[in-house]
Amino acid sequence: MTCSRRTFLKNAVKGAIAGALPVAAFRLLSPAQARSAVEDASVRWGFLVDTAKCVGCGMCVKACKLENEIPYDAPVTRTWVERYVVTRDGRTHADSPMGARDGFTDRKIHGGEAIDPSEIVKAFFVPKLCNQCDKPSCVQVCPVGATYATGDGIVLVDRSWCIGCGHCIMACPYGVRFFHPVHKVAEKCNFCYHRITKGMKPACVEACPFGARHICNLKDHDDPVTRIILNERVAILKDEYGTKPNVFYLGLDHNVR
Amino acid sequence: MVEQVMVHGAEWTAKELFVYPNEFIYWSIQIVMYPYMTGLVAGAFVLSSLYHVFGQKDLKDMAKFSLVFSLALLPVAMLPLMLHLQQPLRGIEVLFTPHFTSAIAAFGIVFTTYAIIVLSEIWFVYRRYFVEQTMALKGKTGFGDTVRRGIYHVLTLGAYDISPEATAKDHRAVTVLAAIGIPVACFLHGYAGFIFGSVKANALWMSPLMPVIFIMSAVVSGIALCMLTYIIIMEWKKFKAILARGRGDETVTVIAGVEMDVMSKASKYLLGFLVAAITLELLDIIFRGYTAMKSWDILRDVMFHKDFVKIFVLQYGLGNLVPFALLLLPGVTIRRLVVALVLILFGVFMMRWNVVIGGQAFSLSFAGFMHYHLPMIPHSLETYKEGLFGALTVAVTPFVIFWLINKIVPSLKEV
Numbered sequence: 270m271t272c273s274r275r276t277f278l279k280n281a282v283k284g285a286i287a288g289a290l291p292v293a294a295f296r297l298l299s300p301a302q303a304r305s306a307v308e309d310a311s312v313r314w315g316f317l318v319d320t321a322k323c324v325g326c327g328m329c330v331k332a333c334k335l336e337n338e339i340p341y342d343a344p345v346t347r348t349w350v351e352r353y354v355v356t357r358d359g360r361t362h363a364d365s366p367m368g369a370r371d372g373f374t375d376r377k378i379h380g381g382e383a384i385d386p387s388e389i390v391k392a393f394f395v396p397k398l399c400n401q402c403d404k405p406s407c408v409q410v411c412p413v414g415a416t417y418a419t420g421d422g423i424v425l426v427d428r429s430w431c432i433g434c435g436h437c438i439m440a441c442p443y444g445v446r447f448f449h450p451v452h453k454v455a456e457k458c459n460f461c462y463h464r465i466t467k468g469m470k471p472a473c474v475e476a477c478p479f480g481a482r483h484i485c486n487l488k489d490h491d492d493p494v495t496r497i498i499l500n501e502r503v504a505i506l507k508d509e510y511g512t513k514p515n516v517f518y519l520g521l522d523h524n525v526r
Numbered sequence: 527m528v529e530q531v532m533v534h535g536a537e538w539t540a541k542e543l544f545v546y547p548n549e550f551i552y553w554s555i556q557i558v559m560y561p562y563m564t565g566l567v568a569g570a571f572v573l574s575s576l577y578h579v580f581g582q583k584d585l586k587d588m589a590k591f592s593l594v595f596s597l598a599l600l601p602v603a604m605l606p607l608m609l610h611l612q613q614p615l616r617g618i619e620v621l622f623t624p625h626f627t628s629a630i631a632a633f634g635i636v637f638t639t640y641a642i643i644v645l646s647e648i649w650f651v652y653r654r655y656f657v658e659q660t661m662a663l664k665g666k667t668g669f670g671d672t673v674r675r676g677i678y679h680v681l682t683l684g685a686y687d688i689s690p691e692a693t694a695k696d697h698r699a700v701t702v703l704a705a706i707g708i709p710v711a712c713f714l715h716g717y718a719g720f721i722f723g724s725v726k727a728n729a730l731w732m733s734p735l736m737p738v739i740f741i742m743s744a745v746v747s748g749i750a751l752c753m754l755t756y757i758i759i760m761e762w763k764k765f766k767a768i769l770a771r772g773r774g775d776e777t778v779t780v781i782a783g784v785e786m787d788v789m790s791k792a793s794k795y796l797l798g799f800l801v802a803a804i805t806l807e808l809l810d811i812i813f814r815g816y817t818a819m820k821s822w823d824i825l826r827d828v829m830f831h832k833d834f835v836k837i838f839v840l841q842y843g844l845g846n847l848v849p850f851a852l853l854l855l856p857g858v859t860i861r862r863l864v865v866a867l868v869l870i871l872f873g874v875f876m877m878r879w880n881v882v883i884g885g886q887a888f889s890l891s892f893a894g895f896m897h898y899h900l901p902m903i904p905h906s907l908e909t910y911k912e913g914l915f916g917a918l919t920v921a922v923t924p925f926v927i928f929w930l931i932n933k934i935v936p937s938l939k940e941v
């Protein structure tokens with residue numbers, strides 16, 4: 270079989286490109302993200318919130334609203350930040366005006382008296398989002414199966430199939446669901462599924478200037494964020510409902526609702 | 527540019543203290559109407575079955591009426607659900623792609639089963655009448671008569687045999703259907719209770735007692751409504767008799783005697799179910815208070831402060847205690863009965879309200895409250911559907927339907 274120099278060169282170039290491709294893919298996508306792109310069951314998305322790092326600026330909420338086209342001035346949001354102020358008298362004051370879209374600019378809580386700083390014993394911020402539960406009660410109650418869990422653990426809503434009964438909104442113990450003001454169907458955080466399945470990070474994670482939000486693959490024990498969840502003392506919200514949430518919190522206080 | 531967007535629920539929800547941003551009163555007046563209307567359907571059917579199955583002869587007049595009335599109420603049990611959907615046109619998906627881990631998914635099946643039972647029972651009760659009408663209208667040429675004859679002709683479904691054996695078979699079929707219908711009617715309504723009782727995120731709703739409480743109060747409201755309507759009909763008959771023959775005539779006293787007799791019998795059933803309903807509801811409250819789980823603090827706040835008037839004054843006081851006394855005190859008159867029945871119907875409505883709206887009166891955070899302001903004057907489709915007028919539409923529809931059905935299937939005349 271003769272092999273002209275021309276064909277040899279051609280094949281060599283092809284081979285080099287083919288050989289380099291996986292490496293390039295490796296660099297662009299983490300292995301977890303690449304695998305999830307082909308719907309591999311070795312991916313289970315998780316989330317880590319470092320409450321100590323959150324300053325309540327609301328960048329994440331802004332970014333989320335824009336990325337996911339939630340009308341900016343509507344009082345509903347896929348993710349939000351709560352402020353907790355515990356005073357000397359043992360009372361907990363909490364609020365989240367407009368989901369903290371514009372941060373916390375007012376000392377007053379619920380339009381009441383501003384709290385005297387010397388009265389405050391501790392204060393902190395807690396970002397919230399959908400927990401992509403292992404046992405999602407929202408999925409359980411949907412009468413038409415319009416809300417469902419994907420193989421990699423994200424709970425999604427099919428906008429073309431939801432009848433808008435609101436049962437899922439009622440069933441979620443975390444209050445993360447609402448009706449989309451324009452589409453008139455159930456709406457919720459999905460960790461920016463359109464982004465994470467393409468190797469990008471969720472808009473809120475990208476937008477947080479202080480590194481309070483992280484996404485990870487819980488099945489990949491080499492994922493640095495997963496290692497924190499495995500090795501550090503992390504907490505979840507509202508354990509008692511048995512929904513088995515997958516958003517983990519560092520430094521969660523017992524006052525958090 | 528300020529976007530003008532309508533967030534579902536924002537219109538009628540007022541928040542107090544710490545409530546999560548996405549929380550609103552999503553299940554509003556139509557979801558109050560839904561269990562109320564299904565309750566009436568179930569109750570009316572159970573009452574009609576008391577005659578057909580247990581042979582309570584004195585309920586005979588009422589049985590036919592309440593059967594047809596429960597048919598008129600039937601589509602109206604569905605109506606509030608449709609009105610509350612954000613995508614009403616997709617409602618049919620519940621029947622086509624039911625997702626069976628959901629409590630609502632089985633609604634289509636339960637509801638259809640029940641509808642088939644009611645329809646076939648009515649058919650068996652009236653089959654003879656349909657045949658007779660077809661015969662009687664034969665040969666008449668007027669437009670109205672031709673149309674009516676056509677309708678009756680179709681309604682006979684081709685079964686023209688009205689020999690004694692055939693009608694005896696009809697009777698047996700009615701008894702069997704009524705007997706099957708009782709558990710199905712209870713299931714239909716207990717199931718409405720389950721939809722609420724199974725929402726584990728809601729501290730007020732989540733209770734295994736919820737379905738049973740719903741069934742009891744359903745039967746109470748159904749019986750009360752049928753009794754009330756029966757009184758109105760009998761009073762009308764009496765009034766006509768007085769007009770025709772004068773006050774002192776024998777027929778007038780006969781009608782009055784029959785009326786009082788039926789009512790005192792029916793009110794015994796009513797009292798029984800009322801006691802059961804109240805006992806269960808109180809048991810639920812006492813149990814919650816005694817076990818005092820995490821949610822009790824906020825529930826207590828809602829029950830004893832925010833909603834005290836609605837729960838203890840309007841529901842238990844005016845809606846239960848007062849009619850209870852009115853029914854038990856000796857020397858019951860029809861007038862006193864009417865007052866008691868209206869109050870009972872009101873009490874059951876308040877119970878539905880306090881469960882549905884009361885269950886959303888506090889935040890999932892257990893640290894804030896939500897107040898519901900029923901939209902009165904509609905200024906958009908949403909404020910109509912989920913406002914006072916939407917609720918009134920639902921309340922009036924069964925009477926319109928009854929009037930229509932009654933043109934073809936006369937439940938008030940002797941057949």
Ligand code: SF4
Pocket residue numbers: 398399400401402405406407408424440441442443444445446457512
């Ligand atoms: S947090 Fe709520 S909406 Fe998200 S998966 Fe869990 S139950 Fe469903």
Ligand code: SF4
Pocket residue numbers: 410411412413414415416426430431432433434435436437438454455
């Ligand atoms: S609102 Fe939509 S997604 Fe939610 S339970 Fe109803 S049909 Fe399912």
